[in-house]
Amino acid sequence: MKETVPVRKIVIAGALGAVSIVLFLTKLGFISWIQGISLTVMHVPVIIGAVIEGPLVGGAIGLIFGVTSLIQAATAPNGPGDVFFVNPLVSVAPRILVGVAAWAVYAPFRGKLPAISLPLAGVVGSLTNSVLVLGALVALKALPLPAAAGIVLSNGLIEAVVAAVLTTAVVTAWKGIASKGGVSRVSKEG
Amino acid sequence: MKSIEFFRNVSIGQYMDTRSPVHALTPITKYLGLLALAVPILASVSWPGVALSFAAALAVSLAARIPVGFLLRGVKPAIPILVFTAVLQVVFAWPGDASAKLLSAGPVVVTAMEVRLAAMTSARMVALMAVIALFTSVTTERETAYGIEDFFAPLARIGFPAHALALAVAMSFRFVPIIAGELEAIVRAQASRGGDFGASGSGPIRKARAYAPLFVPVVVRALERAEILVEAMESRRYSGANRTRYATFKMAEGEILVRLSVAALGVAGTFVGIRFR
Numbered sequence: 001m002k003e004t005v006p007v008r009k010i011v012i013a014g015a016l017g018a019v020s021i022v023l024f025l026t027k028l029g030f031i032s033w034i035q036g037i038s039l040t041v042m043h044v045p046v047i048i049g050a051v052i053e054g055p056l057v058g059g060a061i062g063l064i065f066g067v068t069s070l071i072q073a074a075t076a077p078n079g080p081g082d083v084f085f086v087n088p089l090v091s092v093a094p095r096i097l098v099g100v101a102a103w104a105v106y107a108p109f110r111g112k113l114p115a116i117s118l119p120l121a122g123v124v125g126s127l128t129n130s131v132l133v134l135g136a137l138v139a140l141k142a143l144p145l146p147a148a149a150g151i152v153l154s155n156g157l158i159e160a161v162v163a164a165v166l167t168t169a170v171v172t173a174w175k176g177i178a179s180k181g182g183v184s185r186v187s188k189e190g
Numbered sequence: 191m192k193s194i195e196f197f198r199n200v201s202i203g204q205y206m207d208t209r210s211p212v213h214a215l216t217p218i219t220k221y222l223g224l225l226a227l228a229v230p231i232l233a234s235v236s237w238p239g240v241a242l243s244f245a246a247a248l249a250v251s252l253a254a255r256i257p258v259g260f261l262l263r264g265v266k267p268a269i270p271i272l273v274f275t276a277v278l279q280v281v282f283a284w285p286g287d288a289s290a291k292l293l294s295a296g297p298v299v300v301t302a303m304e305v306r307l308a309a310m311t312s313a314r315m316v317a318l319m320a321v322i323a324l325f326t327s328v329t330t331e332r333e334t335a336y337g338i339e340d341f342f343a344p345l346a347r348i349g350f351p352a353h354a355l356a357l358a359v360a361m362s363f364r365f366v367p368i369i370a371g372e373l374e375a376i377v378r379a380q381a382s383r384g385g386d387f388g389a390s391g392s393g394p395i396r397k398a399r400a401y402a403p404l405f406v407p408v409v410v411r412a413l414e415r416a417e418i419l420v421e422a423m424e425s426r427r428y429s430g431a432n433r434t435r436y437a438t439f440k441m442a443e444g445e446i447l448v449r450l451s452v453a454a455l456g457v458a459g460t461f462v463g464i465r466f467r
Contacts (some may be wrong), residue, residue, distance in 0.1 A: 011423070
């Protein structure tokens with residue numbers, strides 16, 4: 001068996017996958033703004049992974065996160081809409097594509113103009129999530145088209161802005177640390 | 191903020207060790223079984239395919255000595271949501287719906303197609319819940335991760351990163367308690383400085399901005415931890431090629447027959463689900 005995936009890609013996929021699992025399970029990944037409706041930021045680690053390490057890592061994080069939400073929806077659903085996520089077409093496939101889409105808009109910049117490329121990756125990644133998840137629900141006839149379009153326009157657009165802000169903040173912070181040559185910091189805390 | 195102690199009640203699925211013959215199967219067979227039961231449910235346009243998978247899941251749970259109530263523990267909290275979905279499906283009219291009208295009250299018309307759709311959605315969800323809960327109750331964490339590598343081994347020959355994916359999944363499991371601990375530390379630190387995450391202020395953007403002091407450090411710390419692990423692995427010259435394994439899974443006698451019949455069941459279920467209406 002020959003494999004050429006660098007260790008860094010594997011480890012970063014694992015670590016960011018764990019972040020999205022934790023945000024999901026602790027419910028800290030949800031920001032509720034109107035009773036019963038919440039914004040989600042759990043797909044942001046997927047976007048960050050895609051931006052830092054490419055589509056393979058983004059896709060892997062999306063897969064890990066998607067499967068977690070699938071299992072959670074099946075064994076312990078606790079929010080409106082959770083039921084839909086038992087279907088992998090709703091919970092897994094869109095999340096894998098979030099990473100791929102975010103990378104696809106970020107890659108052409110080749111790391112230049114981070115003030116534009118990072119928010120753009122956040123917006124596109126986030127909208128991919130909303131549109132594909134709700135699109136899958138419409139395709140499965142779980143939700144009529146007008147209702148789905150309404151959710152994309154209300155929640156989806158705000159989520160996209162939030163994702164853009166968080167992606168930019170994390171990636172610039174991380175790139176700043178990396179470029180100063182002090183990448184592993186926890187080890188120096190003794 | 192309800193509770194700061196997050197990671198004490200973090201669990202995904204739940205393994206139930208009854209030492210049954212089903213538990214003793216290799217991860218490949220378990221994944222195959224998961225696919226064979228889930229695909230017909232997803233592909234079915236009518237109830238027979240869903241019912242077949244559901245019945246098979248119940249039969250396997252009997253053999254695995256997993257109580258049926260344990261499999262369906264997700265269903266009870268989901269009932270209000272299933273009802274809500276059904277109401278949505280009935281209230282909104284579907285374009286091109288020419289089926290018989292069963293009931294009409296003012297602007298709301300209940301048609302046969304709407305009722306059928308609502309029933310199918312619920313049935314599909316309940317059956318999938320049972321199948322996934324069954325898989326997680328007979329498969330350990332380690333089997334879940336290694337199973338990915340074994341299951342995709344044929345694809346690895348043409349370049350699919352099976353080993354890398356399995357390792358990333360296994361690492362995620364290991365990272366979860368660490369990240370949860372980090373998160374707890376950061377939430378405590380911010381709370382002691384008077385921070386509260388999105389609890390104050392109105393407007394979604396403002397709430398999201400209040401959220402950044404939590405989200406950014408958690409992700410950056412996770413990346414730092416990853417970097418340390420990368421350094422440790424690279425300094426030991428880790429490579430995915432030709433690795434041996436601490437845990438190996440041996441096929442029980444006659445397991446090949448189990449695999450064949452499981453695959454046959456999957457194909458039959460999908461056929462029934464697509465063909466019969």
